Amino acid sequence: MATALGGAWVRAGHQVLVGGRNGAATAVAAARTGAAAGDLSEASTWGEAVLMAVPADSAPKLAAEFAAPLAGVGRCSTAPFPWRPARTGPS
Template identity: 60%
Template sequence: MRIGILGTGMMATTLGGAWVRAGHDVLVGGRDRAAAAATAARIGAAGYGTLTDGAVHGDLVLVAVPADVAPKVVEGLADALSGRTVVDCTNPIAPADGGLMLTTGGTTSVARRMAEAAPGAHVVKAFNLCHESIWTLPRPAFEGAPLAVPFCGDDPGSLDQVTALITSMGCTPMPCGGLARAVYIEATAAFAIGAWWSGTEPRFAFPTPAQASPNS
């Protein structure tokens, strides 16, 4: 798959590295070409360039910039991104009230704002729940099960692309419905990351009903 990455930081490096290892054709695009070149070299990407280069390279384009600037970045690339799958991995979170709060207020999502900023793009929310370090693992699996990657979006073809991408990484696709669900995925990240920061394990709060069975 041809993948463009917008951003040159931690998520660009770790997710981009995972995609290179999975055999995808990755180009790193940044506002700083030297940083894009360094990230591309670090992960063995096929190329590097500007943000526009990243947008036009990808059948699928990852937006890996801070949440507060992501809609503006996408708006500036709206023509280039038209018709492409745009993956939003951002987390709109900030410390507040002794934990983390959504900077969106929780009534809309960054993914929705990106879709409004670039109406021709097919936005999919994905890859925002895990810390970047998880993507450095060759085939992430925990407690005997491959990592599940939740995602949501409205365009069937883009959802198929993201499903194929997640599968290529040895992970399990977890489709969560339309882009309206992005508010929940973003809120889940705020909850989980806030819990990690406070030293607790959010995954222990979600046993399935089947685990109540004496045979489980």
């Protein structure tokens, strides 16, 4: 998800930084998208928007860890949100 969205943003002319916990994987993702590479701290302070493409169980911890640098920054998350079935479908 991060590679697809980050690559689309690069192609649209935006400056993008891919940040991750694994430096080698981050470098590969950045190279595939044409983005810069950095760690999570750098990513949390880069640009006007932050995409959190992380497993659902990691999202709350990372959001709390980077709450201060992410204050006032546009954010979106690819982590799925739990839903419960209702008679008319998901609610």
